[in-house]
Amino acid sequence: MREVAFRKVSQVMTPSPLVFSATDTVSEFLGYIRQPGLFEALVMFRNRIGVVTARDTLDVMHPERTLLGKVARRISPLGKEATVLDAVDLMFSNRVRTIPVAEDGRIVGAVSSIGVVEALMGSPAFQELTCGDVMRLPIASVKEDDQVSTVRVIMREYDVGDLPVVNYEGELKGVVTARDMALRLLQPEESMTQGDFDGESVRAWGIPVGDLMDANPLTARAEDPIVDLFRSFKRLRKETCMVVGPTGLLNIVTPMEMIAPLTLFRFKERIHVYILGLPETGNFLDVMTIQDKIYRALGRGIAFRDDIREVVVDVKRRKRNGTRVLYQVKANVYSSTKPLTLTAHGWYLAEVFDELCRMLDRALSRSKKRGLRPRDRRETRLARRETLGERRKT
Secondary structure, three states: OOHHHOHHHHHHEOOOOEEEEEEOOOOHHHHHHHHOOOEEEEEEEEEEEEEEEEHHHHHHHOOHHHEEHHOOOOOOOEOOEEHEEEEEHHHHHHHHOEEEEEEEEEEEEEEHHHHHHHHHHOOOHOOOOOOHHHEOOOOOEEOOOEEHHHHHHHHHHHOOOEEEEOOOOOOEOOOOOHHHHHHHHHHOOHHHHHHHHHHHHHHOOOOOOOHHHHHOOEEOOOOOOOHHHHHHHHHHOOOOEEEEOOOEEEEEEEEHHHHHHHHHHHHHOOOOOOOOOOOOOOOOOOOOHHHHHHHHHHHHHHOOOOOOOEEEEEEEEEEEEOOEEEEEEEEEEEEEOOOOOEEEEEOOOHHHHHHHHHHHHHHHHHHHOOOOOHHHHHHHHHHHHHHHHHHHOO
C-alpha cells in the first residue's frame, strides 16, 4: 500500500471532470447526482475551488434559487505532483470524497476515494484487509419512526452522509443517506404553488425515516475481505455497507474507511501511541490492532489538531460481575495546547476501544468548529444571513 500512498495524483485522477460554476443552482447539482454512484461535484469560484456534497444542500429551502457558491465548501486543490496520501489527507480533513487537481488556476482532474481504492486493489497488503480492520462505529443511529428532520440535524451537526436505521431492539432495518434525502425532499419550486410549497416542505421533513430509507442495505461480516465488498459497491452502485461487529454492534464501511489505512504511513512518523495496562491473557485485542484503530481515528481529524504529538491509553479493571470485568479505558491526547482526556467504560474491551475511537473522532470534529478562522466565521455568518433573507422573501 505504501507504493500507492506515495504515487502521484496524476496517475490516479479522473481527467477533465465536470465542474459547476458558483453561480449554478442547487437544482442543477441535484440533477447531476441523480445518476447512480454520484454524491459530490467540483465548484469553480472566481478565484477559488470548492466541493459540494449532498449533505451541504440539506438546509436549502429553494434549490432553484440557491446558488452553489452559497453551500459549497472551499477546498485547496492539489497540484499534479502531489501524492495520493496528500489527497487522502485532504479528504479526511474536509470530510469529502473528491479532491480537485489544478494547474495554472484551472481544474485538470479530480481524485476520488473510489479511484484510490481502485488503485489499492492490486496491493497484496490491501487484499488481506477485512471489513473488521477498517469499519467504524456510526455517529448515531435512528429509528424507523423518527422524523427525517432529526436525521438532517444529525447529518449537518456531525457532517456525515449516512446513518443506520434500527428498530427498538437495535436490529438493522435500513440505511438513510443525505443523497436520498436531498433527491426526495428538495423539490423545484415551480412544481407547486407558493402556498403549497411552504406547507408541503415543512410536512416533508416531518415524514418518518422508514418512508425514505433504503430497506435493503448492503451488509457484510467483519471477516469479509474489503476487496470483495468493494466489488459489491461497484456492482450494486452503493457506497455504504453495514457490518455487524464481534460484539453485535453495527458498524459502517464506505470507500473512505477503505482508504483510511493509508494515513498510517504519515501519522506513525509524527505521533506516538502508547497502550498501558492491556491484559496479557484471554481473547483480547493486541497492541498493534488497538494502535491502528487510534491512528485511523486520528487520521479522520488530525488536520483540525495538527499539533497532536502523543496519545497515552491506560486500561484499568474497575470491578467484576461474576466472570465479567468492567473496563475503564482513558486516553490522554497531548499537544502543544491544552491536553485532551477521553474516558470510555464497558464490559467488552473491544467495544470500549471502539467507543473511545468514536469519542476521539467527535472531539476532533468539534475542534474543527471551534477553530474556524475569523474570516471563515464571518463568511459563515454572512451565509446564514443570506439564507434567512431568502426565507423572509418567501
